[in-house]
Amino acid sequence: MVILETRNLRKNYGSGETLVKALDGVNLQVQNGEFVAVVGTSGSGKSTLLHMLGGLDRPTSGEVYVDGKNIFALKDEELTIFRRRKIGFVFQQYNLLPTMNVYENIILPIGLDGNLPDEAYIREIVETLGLESKLKNLSVNLSGGQQQRVAIARALASKPAIILADEPTGNLDSRTSQDVLGLLKVSSERFGQTIVMITHNEEIAQMADRIVRIEDGKIVGAAND
Amino acid sequence: MIKVNNKRTIRQVAYRVFKADKMRNIFAVTAVVLTTILFSGLFMIASSLLSSMEESTMRQVGGNAHAGFKYLTEEQYERLKVHPDIKEISYSVVLATAENAELVKRPTEIRYANDALEAKMMFSMPTEGRMPEAADEIATDTLVLEKLGVPARLGEKVVLEYSVCGQTHRDTFVLVGFWEGDVIMRASQAWLSKSYVEEVLSQHDLSKADAYIGSINADVNFANSWNIESKVLKVILESGYETEEIDYGINWAYAGGSTTVDAGTIGGVILIVLMIVFCGYLMISNVFLISVVKDVRFYGLLKMVGTTGSQIKTIIRRQALLISMIAIPIGLLMGIVVGAGLTPYVLGILNTNVIKVTLQPWVFLFATGFSLLTVFISIGKASKLAEKVSPIEALRAVDISDNRRKEKRHGGKIRLWKMAAENVGRNRKKVILVVVSLSLSLIILNTAYTMANSFDMEKYLSRMISHDFVVGDVSWFNIYSHYINQDTLNDDFMKELSIQNGIESLGKIYFSEKGCALDSHWDNMAERASNELGVSGDWLTYMEEEIQSGGAMYHIYGIDDAVWDELTVWKGEIDLDKLYSGDYVVVSPYDEEGRLSAYEVGDTVEVFGMDGESRSCEVLAVASMPYNVSIQHTHPVEINIFLPSEIFLKTVEQKAPMIVSLDVEDLYIPEMEEFLSNYCNVKNPNMQYASRAIYEAEYENTQRTYKVVGIVISVLLALIGVANFANTSITSVMARRRELAMLESIGMTVKQQRGMLIFEGVIYMLLAAAFTWTIGILFGMCGLSLMLGGSEYFTVKFTVVPSMVCLPVFLILSVLIPMLCQKYVNSESVVERLRNAE
Structure with missing residues (x-):
């Protein structure tokens, strides 16, 4: 079953001579439960693609379907709500809220949706990610690896269908990278989530079920395991 | 739409943001405190102004009762007083007005009061001693006692003179009570016993006396001061009377808006409120805008994890509320202190009789309301900006302020x-x-x-x-009374004055007011006043009517040589030699600036003199006399004629001067002041x-x-x-x-x-x-x-x-x-x- 699909996705920046085609007609399908790595050099358009997939930015043309729904047909507010229910993000810079502690960061998207957190589920995530002892800490006081694990926990907390990860290990040393990625993979398998991860690191990409290569805004080749 | 209960989370985020940005909070709190100070200070002053005016009015009216029934008979009073709407009622009966010579400057009403409540409602309750009971007892205020030269001590003898139906009475009473007199009240009260007053009244046929003599004046309080008139009418009708049968009066201190606050004041207050809102907006909006711009990444982040625009707006509103909760109470407190401190000065400017600092509950309410309003107006722009933040901002971390910088090259250094x-x-x-x-x-x-x-x-x-110095009859100084023909500045005084030391110049001004027929010079004056001076409204109507009726007021002044120099000449020339011939006069223009005059130089004007005789005089000049030595009132149609004193006394009227103006060597000013003060207060109380x-x-x-x-x-x-x-x-x-x-x-x-x-x-x-x-x-x-x-x-x-x-x-x-x-x-x-x- 296709959970995520793009049709002829284009995104241009600038105009005239300075026109940059960040995405130039991308067609991509991701199956439910799949772990896809998108690789490409810096400036190839992979981050732009991820932003489009998550509905953070609107494309110049083309559509993105999540769970069969054309997300850009939604209004801004609807899109935000759709995003907090269906998609979890993990970023290179972690993007945790500095003023909140670890636990509060993790349950924030649930609270924003007006729901009470599923305590058992959250505990399971926290244990899987090894954050039990850090829950009361302010996120800024954690190491990079720990912060990224909190970000993953936050992404998983609202039980999204898809997790979008943008260079999740970009700021981490290789040992920690392996750990974090392992956890991401294990937890997504455990909780039945689809992962689309962006990386320029071939080694990291090898952990995915499928690798999609992108160059100059176009998909140039897809490799399956 | 699904109802989402996310308040707790939003509140929490707002609170965290609030706690994180201490610097912003200090500024925002300061800004809101300042705004609140301005509002509460303003409303504090307004509150004091309103209650001062109300009190001033009550004191002028002479009571705080909501309304009064006048000229009642005993039977009417008994029927009215049992009406269930009446909370309090009492009455007094007027015997007469005191006619002691010492009391000419202080009107004193002689009455008996039904009970102490009446005295209280009339602000005339003894603070020392009690109300009179026996026939020879009296209670009055310190002003009256002072004028009469009686020390404020219980047991003193007080002599009152008065007349009823033309018959003069003079009786001595024992002082059994007194209280501090109030100069703002137009009259003082002298309370006598019921037995004494009834005894005197029974000696006269009251049908010949004024209606208020001997009749019952009832004062009434209702449960509240809303729409007093309809309450009064209801009482009258439900007691079985027609509204025309019972005279009544509403205390205009309670009349509210119409008499106490005019449109100009309200407009002024609205203008100031708007200015404060604007000042507050300048400060608060700046604080919030900067904080949002600074935290743009944070708001982007919130957007990214799924916070909707309206939720972000709520977060900002919430922060504003937290800030207001801290700042407004501080501001209220400080503003009320500032306002209370300023009140005497502002009320001083506005010339209210009473200066009273009053804090009414609505001050808190309004100041808080307007401060909150200002805060919420001010955060509008910032919250809109935060609402529109794109989640991508979180990933970029750049300033979103509008950088419209052009390429610039610095040459060298x-x-x-x-x-x-x-x-x-x-x-x-x-x-x-x-x-x-x-x-x-x-x-x-x-x-x-x-x-x-x-x-x-x-x-x-x-x-x-x-x-x-200017000396004259009391009535000349008092705007409520008229100088008519009082011979107060008699020869005795003039003699004593002339032997005082250091007099540089002494100018006497004589005045005579006569009504007589208008001449043809006035035929088109109303039209000219309307066209040339822009006169309109009541004044113009009144003027037209006066001219139509053909009657007018002739004000004839006789002035000493020293005073002639003070006149402002608009047309012609003042030639004293000609004036002393008696064939010439100087007239005043219609307006103070000499733009319009009924008479021109060379015209003839009739001057009315003794025995109704009139003489035709030629107008020598058109000139104005300074207001401060003129008669202190004006008519829509009046003719001011100036003559030398000598001619005035010879041809117009033989009388004492209206006022005397004095210039004294600096050295002798205190001496003169003492002489005048002594003369006016002790020797001749009719002088001022x-x-x-x-x-x-x-x-x-x-x-x-x-x-x-x-x-x-x-x-x-x-x-x-x-x-x-x-x-x-x-x-x-x-x-x-x-x-x-x-x-x-x-x-x-x-x-x-x-x-x-x-x-x-x-x-x-x-x-x-x-x-x-x-x-x-x-x-x-x-x-x-x-x-x-x-x-x-x-x-x-x-x-x-x-x-x-x-x-x-x-x-x-x-x-x-x-x-x-x-x-x-x-x-x-x-x-x-x-x-x-x-």
């Missing part, structure tokens, strides 16, 4: 002031905001000072008094005097009042301006932390940075000064001219001195604040700051 100017120019809106708010205080200060300074002592004094010294003191008082009020307002506004400036410079340094660190890392020294920041501050101040001294002052002066144009005591004197004096203070601040900011920021290492993207 970098100049600090150039960098500073570019930095200031980065956000024009911010510059305008800061400059306007800084200027505002300077402009107001300047305007207030100019206003105080423009209050023209010479104009004021020359209007009020043009001599060291005014002195230049009294008016000078009054003038200084007025001027001081304007200065105090002006300074307080400008200090508050200056605080607002400085708060805005400090906020802008601190946040701009904070927001540029990384940029400054970057500059430092590439070799800009701390000293250079400081220089750049100080230049930025100085640029702001100079812009503010430039704005103030061009558009600002112009604007202030226009406003002032508009405001004071109608007031005759002002000559607008342009000055920029106060704003000049303030500038150094502002300049010092403009150096100090950025320096402190930089010091604060530099407490972190370069690396730390570089790493910290926030």
Whole structure:
């Protein structure tokens, strides 16, 4: 079953001579439960693609379907709500809220949706990610690896269908990278989530079920395991 | 739509943001506190004004009862008093008005009161002793006792003279009670016993007396003061009377809006409220805008994890609410203190009789309401900005302020002031905001000072008094009574006066008022007054009617040689020789500026003299006499004729002068003052005097009042301006932390940075000064001219001195604040700051 699909996705920046085609007609399908790595050099358009997939930015043309729904047909507010229910993000810079502690960061998207957190589920995530002892800490006081694990926990907390990860290990040393990625993979398998991860690191990409290569805004080749 | 209960989370996020940004909070709290001070101060003054006016009215009316029934019979009173709507009722019966010679300046009503409640409702309850019971007992106030020369001591003998139905009575009473008299009340009360009053009344046939003699005057209180008239009518009708049968009066202290507050005052208050909202907006919106711009990444982040725009708006609103919760109570407290302190001055300007500082509950309510309103208006722009933040911002971490910088090339050496100017120019809106708010205080200060300074002592004094002393009959000084023909300044007085030391000049003015027929010169005067002077409304109608009826008031003045110099001549020339011939007169123009006159030089005017005889005289000149020596009232149609005293006494009327004006050598002024004071208070209570010294003191008082009020307002506004400036410079340094660190890392020294920041501050101040001294002052002066144009005591004197004096203070601040900011920021290492993207 296709959970995520793009049709002829284009995104241009600038105009005239300075026109940059960040995405130039991308067609991509991701199956439910799949772990896809998108690789490409810096400036190839992979981050732009991820932003489009998550509905953070609107494309110049083309559509993105999540769970069969054309997300850009939604209004801004609807899109935000759709995003907090269906998609979890993990970023290179972690993007945790500095003023909140670890636990509060993790349950924030649930609270924003007006729901009470599923305590058992959250505990399971926290244990899987090894954050039990850090829950009361302010996120800024954690190491990079720990912060990224909190970000993953936050992404998983609202039980999204898809997790979008943008260079999740970009700021981490290789040992920690392996750990974090392992956890991401294990937890997504455990909780039945689809992962689309962006990386320029071939080694990291090898952990995915499928690798999609992108160059100059176009998909140039897809490799399956 | 699914109902989502996310309040708790939103609240929590808001609270965290609030806690995180201490600097912003300090500024926001300061801004809201200042705004609240302005509102609560204003409302405090308004509250005091309203209650002072109410009390003043009550005291003038002479009671605080809601309404009164007049001229009742005993039977009527008994039937009315049982009506269930009446909360309190009591009555008094008037016997007469005291006619003791000592009491001419203090009307004193002789009555008996049904009970103590009546005395209380009439503000005439003995504070020492009690109400009279026996026939020879009396209770009255200290004013009456003072006039009568009776010491305020129980048991003293008081003699009262009065007449009923033309028959004079004189009785002696024992003082059994007294209280502090109130000069604002138009009359004093002398309470006698019921038995005495009834005894005297029974001796007379009251049908011949005035209706108020011997009848019952009832005072009534209802449950509340809403719509008193309809309550009164209801009582009358339901007691079985027709409304015409019972006379009643409503205490106009309770009449509310119509009598106590006029449209101009309300307009003024609305204008001030709007100005405060604007000032508050300038400050608060700036604080929030800067904080959102600074935290744009944070809001982007929130958006990314799924916070909707409206949720972000709620977060900002929530923060504003938290800030208001802290700031408004502080502001209320401070504002009420400031307002209470200013009240006497402001009420002084407004000339209310009573000055009473009153705090009414609505002050809190209104001040809080308007402060909150201002806060929520002010955060509008910031919350809209935060609402529109794109989640992508979170990933970019760049400033979203509108950078419309063009490519610039620095040729060779970098100049600090150039960098500073570019930095200031980065956000024009911010510059305008800061400059306007800084200027505002300077402009107001300047305007207030100019206003105080423009209050023209010479104009004021020359209007009020043009001599060291003016002496005359009491009625001449009292605007409520008329000088008619009293011979108060008799020969005895004139003789005694003439032997006083140091008199430089002595001018007598005689006056006679006669009604007589108008001549043809007046035929088209109403039309001319309307066209040439813009006379309109009641005055014009009245004028037309008067002219139609053909009657008019002739005011004939006889003036001493010394006084002729004081006349302002509009047309013709004053020739004393001709005037002494008796064939010539000087007439006044219709208006004070001599623009319109019924008579021209050479015209003939009839002067009415003794035995109704009249003489035709030629008009020699058209001239005005100063108001301060004229009769103190005017008619729509009046003819003022000036003659030399000698001619006046010979041909018009043989009488004592109306007033005498005196100029005295400085050395002898205290002596003269003592002589006059003694003469007017002891020897002849019908006489009164005014002195230049009294008016000078009054003038200084007025001027001081304007200065105090002006300074307080400008200090508050200056605080607002400085708060805005400090906020802008601190946040701009904070927001540029990384940029400054970057500059430092590439070799800009701390000293250079400081220089750049100080230049930025100085640029702001100079812009503010430039704005103030061009558009600002112009604007202030226009406003002032508009405001004071109608007031005759002002000559607008342009000055920029106060704003000049303030500038150094502002300049010092403009150096100090950025320096402190930089010091604060530099407490972190370069690396730390570089790493910290926030």
